Amino acid sequence: MIKIFNTFGKKMENFDPIDKNHVKIYVCGPTVYDRIHIGNARPLVVFDTLVRLLKLSYKKVTYVRNITDVDDKINKKSIETGKPINKITSETIKHFHVDCNKLKNMPPDFEPKATDHIKEMVELIDTLIKKGFAYVKSGNVFFRVKNYDHYGRLSQRTIDEMLAGARVEVSGLKENSADFTLWKPSSKDLPGWDSPWGRGRPGWHIECSAMSKKYLGETFDIHGGGADLIFPHHENEIAQSCCANNKQFMAKYWVHNGYVNIDQKKMSKSLGNFKTIYDLLKKFNGEVIRYFLLQAHYRAPLNFKHEYILEAKSSLSRLYRSIKDFKKNGDPDKEIFFHLKNDLNTPKAFARAHFLSEQSNKGSREAGQLLKNSSALLGILEEDTETWFKNNPIDLKIEYQLSETNIEEMIEDRRIAKEKKDFKAADKIRDNLLNNGIILEDNVNGTSWRRT
Ligand SMILES: [Zn+2]
CATH class of the missing domain: 3.40.50.620 (HUPs)
Structure with a gap:
């Protein structure tokens, strides 16, 4: 029911x-x-x-x-x-x-x-x-x-x-x-x-x-x-x-x-915080945007932030990694189905998907298969893993290219740029890091960073 x-x-x-x-x-x-x-x-x-x-x-x-x-x-x-x-x-x-x-x-x-x-x-x-x-x-x-x-x-x-x-x-x-x-x-x-x-x-x-x-x-x-x-x-x-x-x-x-807000503010043309799908698609796969939109319950307000899309991307990539050996061959996971039947509870369905993904990574063939079989129901994970990573390689950059030393160096460059009041260059470094899944936080002791 x-x-x-x-x-x-x-x-x-x-x-x-x-x-x-x-x-x-x-x-x-x-x-x-x-x-x-x-x-x-x-x-x-x-x-x-x-x-x-x-x-x-x-x-x-x-x-x-x-x-x-x-x-x-x-x-x-x-x-x-x-x-x-x-x-x-x-x-x-x-x-x-x-x-x-x-x-x-x-x-x-x-x-x-x-x-x-x-x-x-x-x-x-x-x-x-x-x-x-x-x-x-x-x-x-x-x-x-x-x-x-x-x-x-x-x-x-x-x-x-x-x-x-x-x-x-x-x-x-x-x-x-x-x-x-x-x-x-x-x-x-x-x-x-x-x-x-x-x-x-x-x-x-x-x-x-x-x-x-x-x-x-x-x-x-x-x-x-x-x-x-x-x-x-x-x-x-x-x-x-x-x-x-x-x-x-x-x-x-x-x-x-429910509504979508941008950085906690109502989206409007006059505020200039309008995000068209066309612009987002230049940076992200549509499936990532879909994942982001379904993460919250449909009736709840949803807040858009660039970082959240990056998070959605790494979450989706985690799921893709755990189904790499599987082809769709049967019915979707009963628990995912159950959560969706309960007023389209996509947050719980996604939590279950991640549980199956972890089990699959630990060696459960059944869990990996169930996750792949649920793809058509959610409208995600329908590509094969290899194609996914070929078309969405940024995660590899996050994991293998930007080392801690690289990041610290870039933060130091940004500090110097700010000192010289070259804010354009400073913002460019910040955006560059963000595109690679690194979030900067400025505080009294300087700048700290974390990965999405
Ligand atoms: Zn109408």
Whole structure:
């Protein structure tokens, strides 16, 4: 039995699918205007691991992850760069697939694009208008929040709290400021489609209601995404879907992963601490980034630090070393499987993996074999050991090239550079050591160092 924490009701539940012969899961995908960052990568890896677990547990699993290719952020980027919108979206989708692949994510079964489903969205909006859950105002269509009694149940917010989070409505078109956009008019220079309410484009939330219905049905098992999507995005999806389809629920289980912080700070473009996967992949194998993202429990906040990725790399290399004689030949380790079934407890699964690794190093063939057999479940350790070390040789440098004498010499060079106030050179030495897995700590007695 799989246990999963349901955001809806905020409690741990036994996973009991609507149809045991066919499990259905929908995850909100990227808005394609820019390279994905480490915060975007977390849900991709978390839900890929959940899908791997489901596929091992059930006969049939359908995994849908959408692509948002119509959005004001994309329009803005087009104006800023002078690049046509379809060029921005098609290039970004290509980059996204490369990143996903390098992070060892299996492709979803369906990856629908919003612009291919305008017809379905228009139909859904039309149904909502006919049922009195939406209204038209000067080419806009808004969802009438007050007509849906259960609004706010997922995020457990009161109307006042929700209004505090909503943008102040300046146009005065809405009946109520909590109402949200389903459709808005497009000027000639913006992407637009013909509709009963004039030429326009959809609001963001409606695409997920339309596409989940098309590929998974009016109700399905799991809806996932980052915790930042709970309100308003997922709250609005529920309102649209339940009202249009006349259902008590949209998805049975709502699953959300926690935030990623950079050096304990919120990641943001203005702080300049944005880490794109593309940049990280220049230095690290995608499997290392995957390992790092899965080390923490998916619901806990995760702090990114350069050193932590280096640590993830040496941990992963330790595991690779202990499976060098093994090829996958059977079922995964029962204990790793058990931990994942318990609300996707990857920290415990990884601890067990390291226990098996130590046993294997001590000569247990069984332990090494079980670890290798668990690779597909975790999405790590799928390469053979030789290839791994050939492509990821930095560990050899840490162990065989940088001796204590080398390190002490470099620290002395850095001290001299600092004395001469050549901080650029001093920082360069520090970074160089860090890339070789050496962390410096400055203190009153000088500089101490440790290996990651
Ligand atoms: Zn969505």
